[in-house]
Amino acid sequence: MKVALFGKSVKPDSISFVKELINQLKIANADIYYNPYIKDIAEDVLVEKSNKVFDMTWEIPKDLDFLISIGGDGTLLDTIPLVRNSNLPILGINAGRLGFLANTAQEEISYAVKSLNKKSYKIDERSLIEVHSANSSSHFGSSNYALNEITIHKKDSSSMLALHAYINDDFLNTYWADGLIVATPTGSTAYSLSCGGPILSPSSDNFVITPIAPHNLNLRPMVVNDNVTIKLRLDSREEQCLVAMDSRSVSIENELEMILKRADFNIKLIELPNQNFFKTIRNKLFWGKDVRN
DSSP states (O other): OEEEEEESOOOGGGHHHHHHHHHHHHHTTOEEEEOHHHHHHHTTTOSSOOOOBOOTTOOOOTTOOEEEEEESHHHHHHTHHHHTTSOOOEEEEEOSSSOSSSOBOGGGHHHHHHHHHHTOOEEEEEOOEEEEESSOSSSSOSOOEESSEEEEEEOSOSSOEEEEEEETTEEEEEEEESEEEEEOTGGGGTHHHHTTOOOOOTTOOEEEEEEESOSSTTOOOEEEETTSOEEEEEEOSSSEEEEEETTEEEEEETTOEEEEEEOSSOEEEEEOTTOOHHHHHHHHTTTTOSTTO
């Protein structure tokens, strides 16, 4: 079993569990690759220093079996530009806060490693959304996709944005708002949810279009099929606004026309035998936490 461990920062009281994870993988005779942050933690565990270190420019070995993300949902989202279209399965172990995506608890490390070793898990395929400019491919670079959402929002001003939205070239609406979120089913439990959007099951083939603080109070989030092309044209008093692709963002010029559509590849998340989406949202959103239950 060949495994890559990825992390950005781990709270001091969680470092011991990272070391335990490495120990469990060693017991399972795993061949381990480390990103620099996790390697620094691993130095106390490894008998010999490892030279199997990778960064974000890494060309993933074809025989690599899994990538384990150690942290919160933000850490797992940061693995997406690394994994890209390689079909490498990702397991998220929660060392962060909420943990919708990184929903394997620290107490489940031994169980998780055994499940990986025995290939006792399911693959949960998640769709992505991508963005590009209608006039140029240089604005968003090669990592122009997101697992959660693509968000257009104001940058340095209190002025509202006007976003003209089209679905397959049919005019939808002009959103006067602080911004606009176009979320995947995975992202429906993230920023879109906090702005009043609905929860979609991961397997639904949809996008959610959710305005951020709209000026027209009768505007509501809208669900559309993800086989459509969404065109957005920015109209703002300011010269620039921000386009965020999960945790990555770029500044764009006013009046730039953006094209959003479903990416042509999916991300594979590992679902252990004791996990499923509905159990996760019940636990994370405290559904059923009622004295009557």
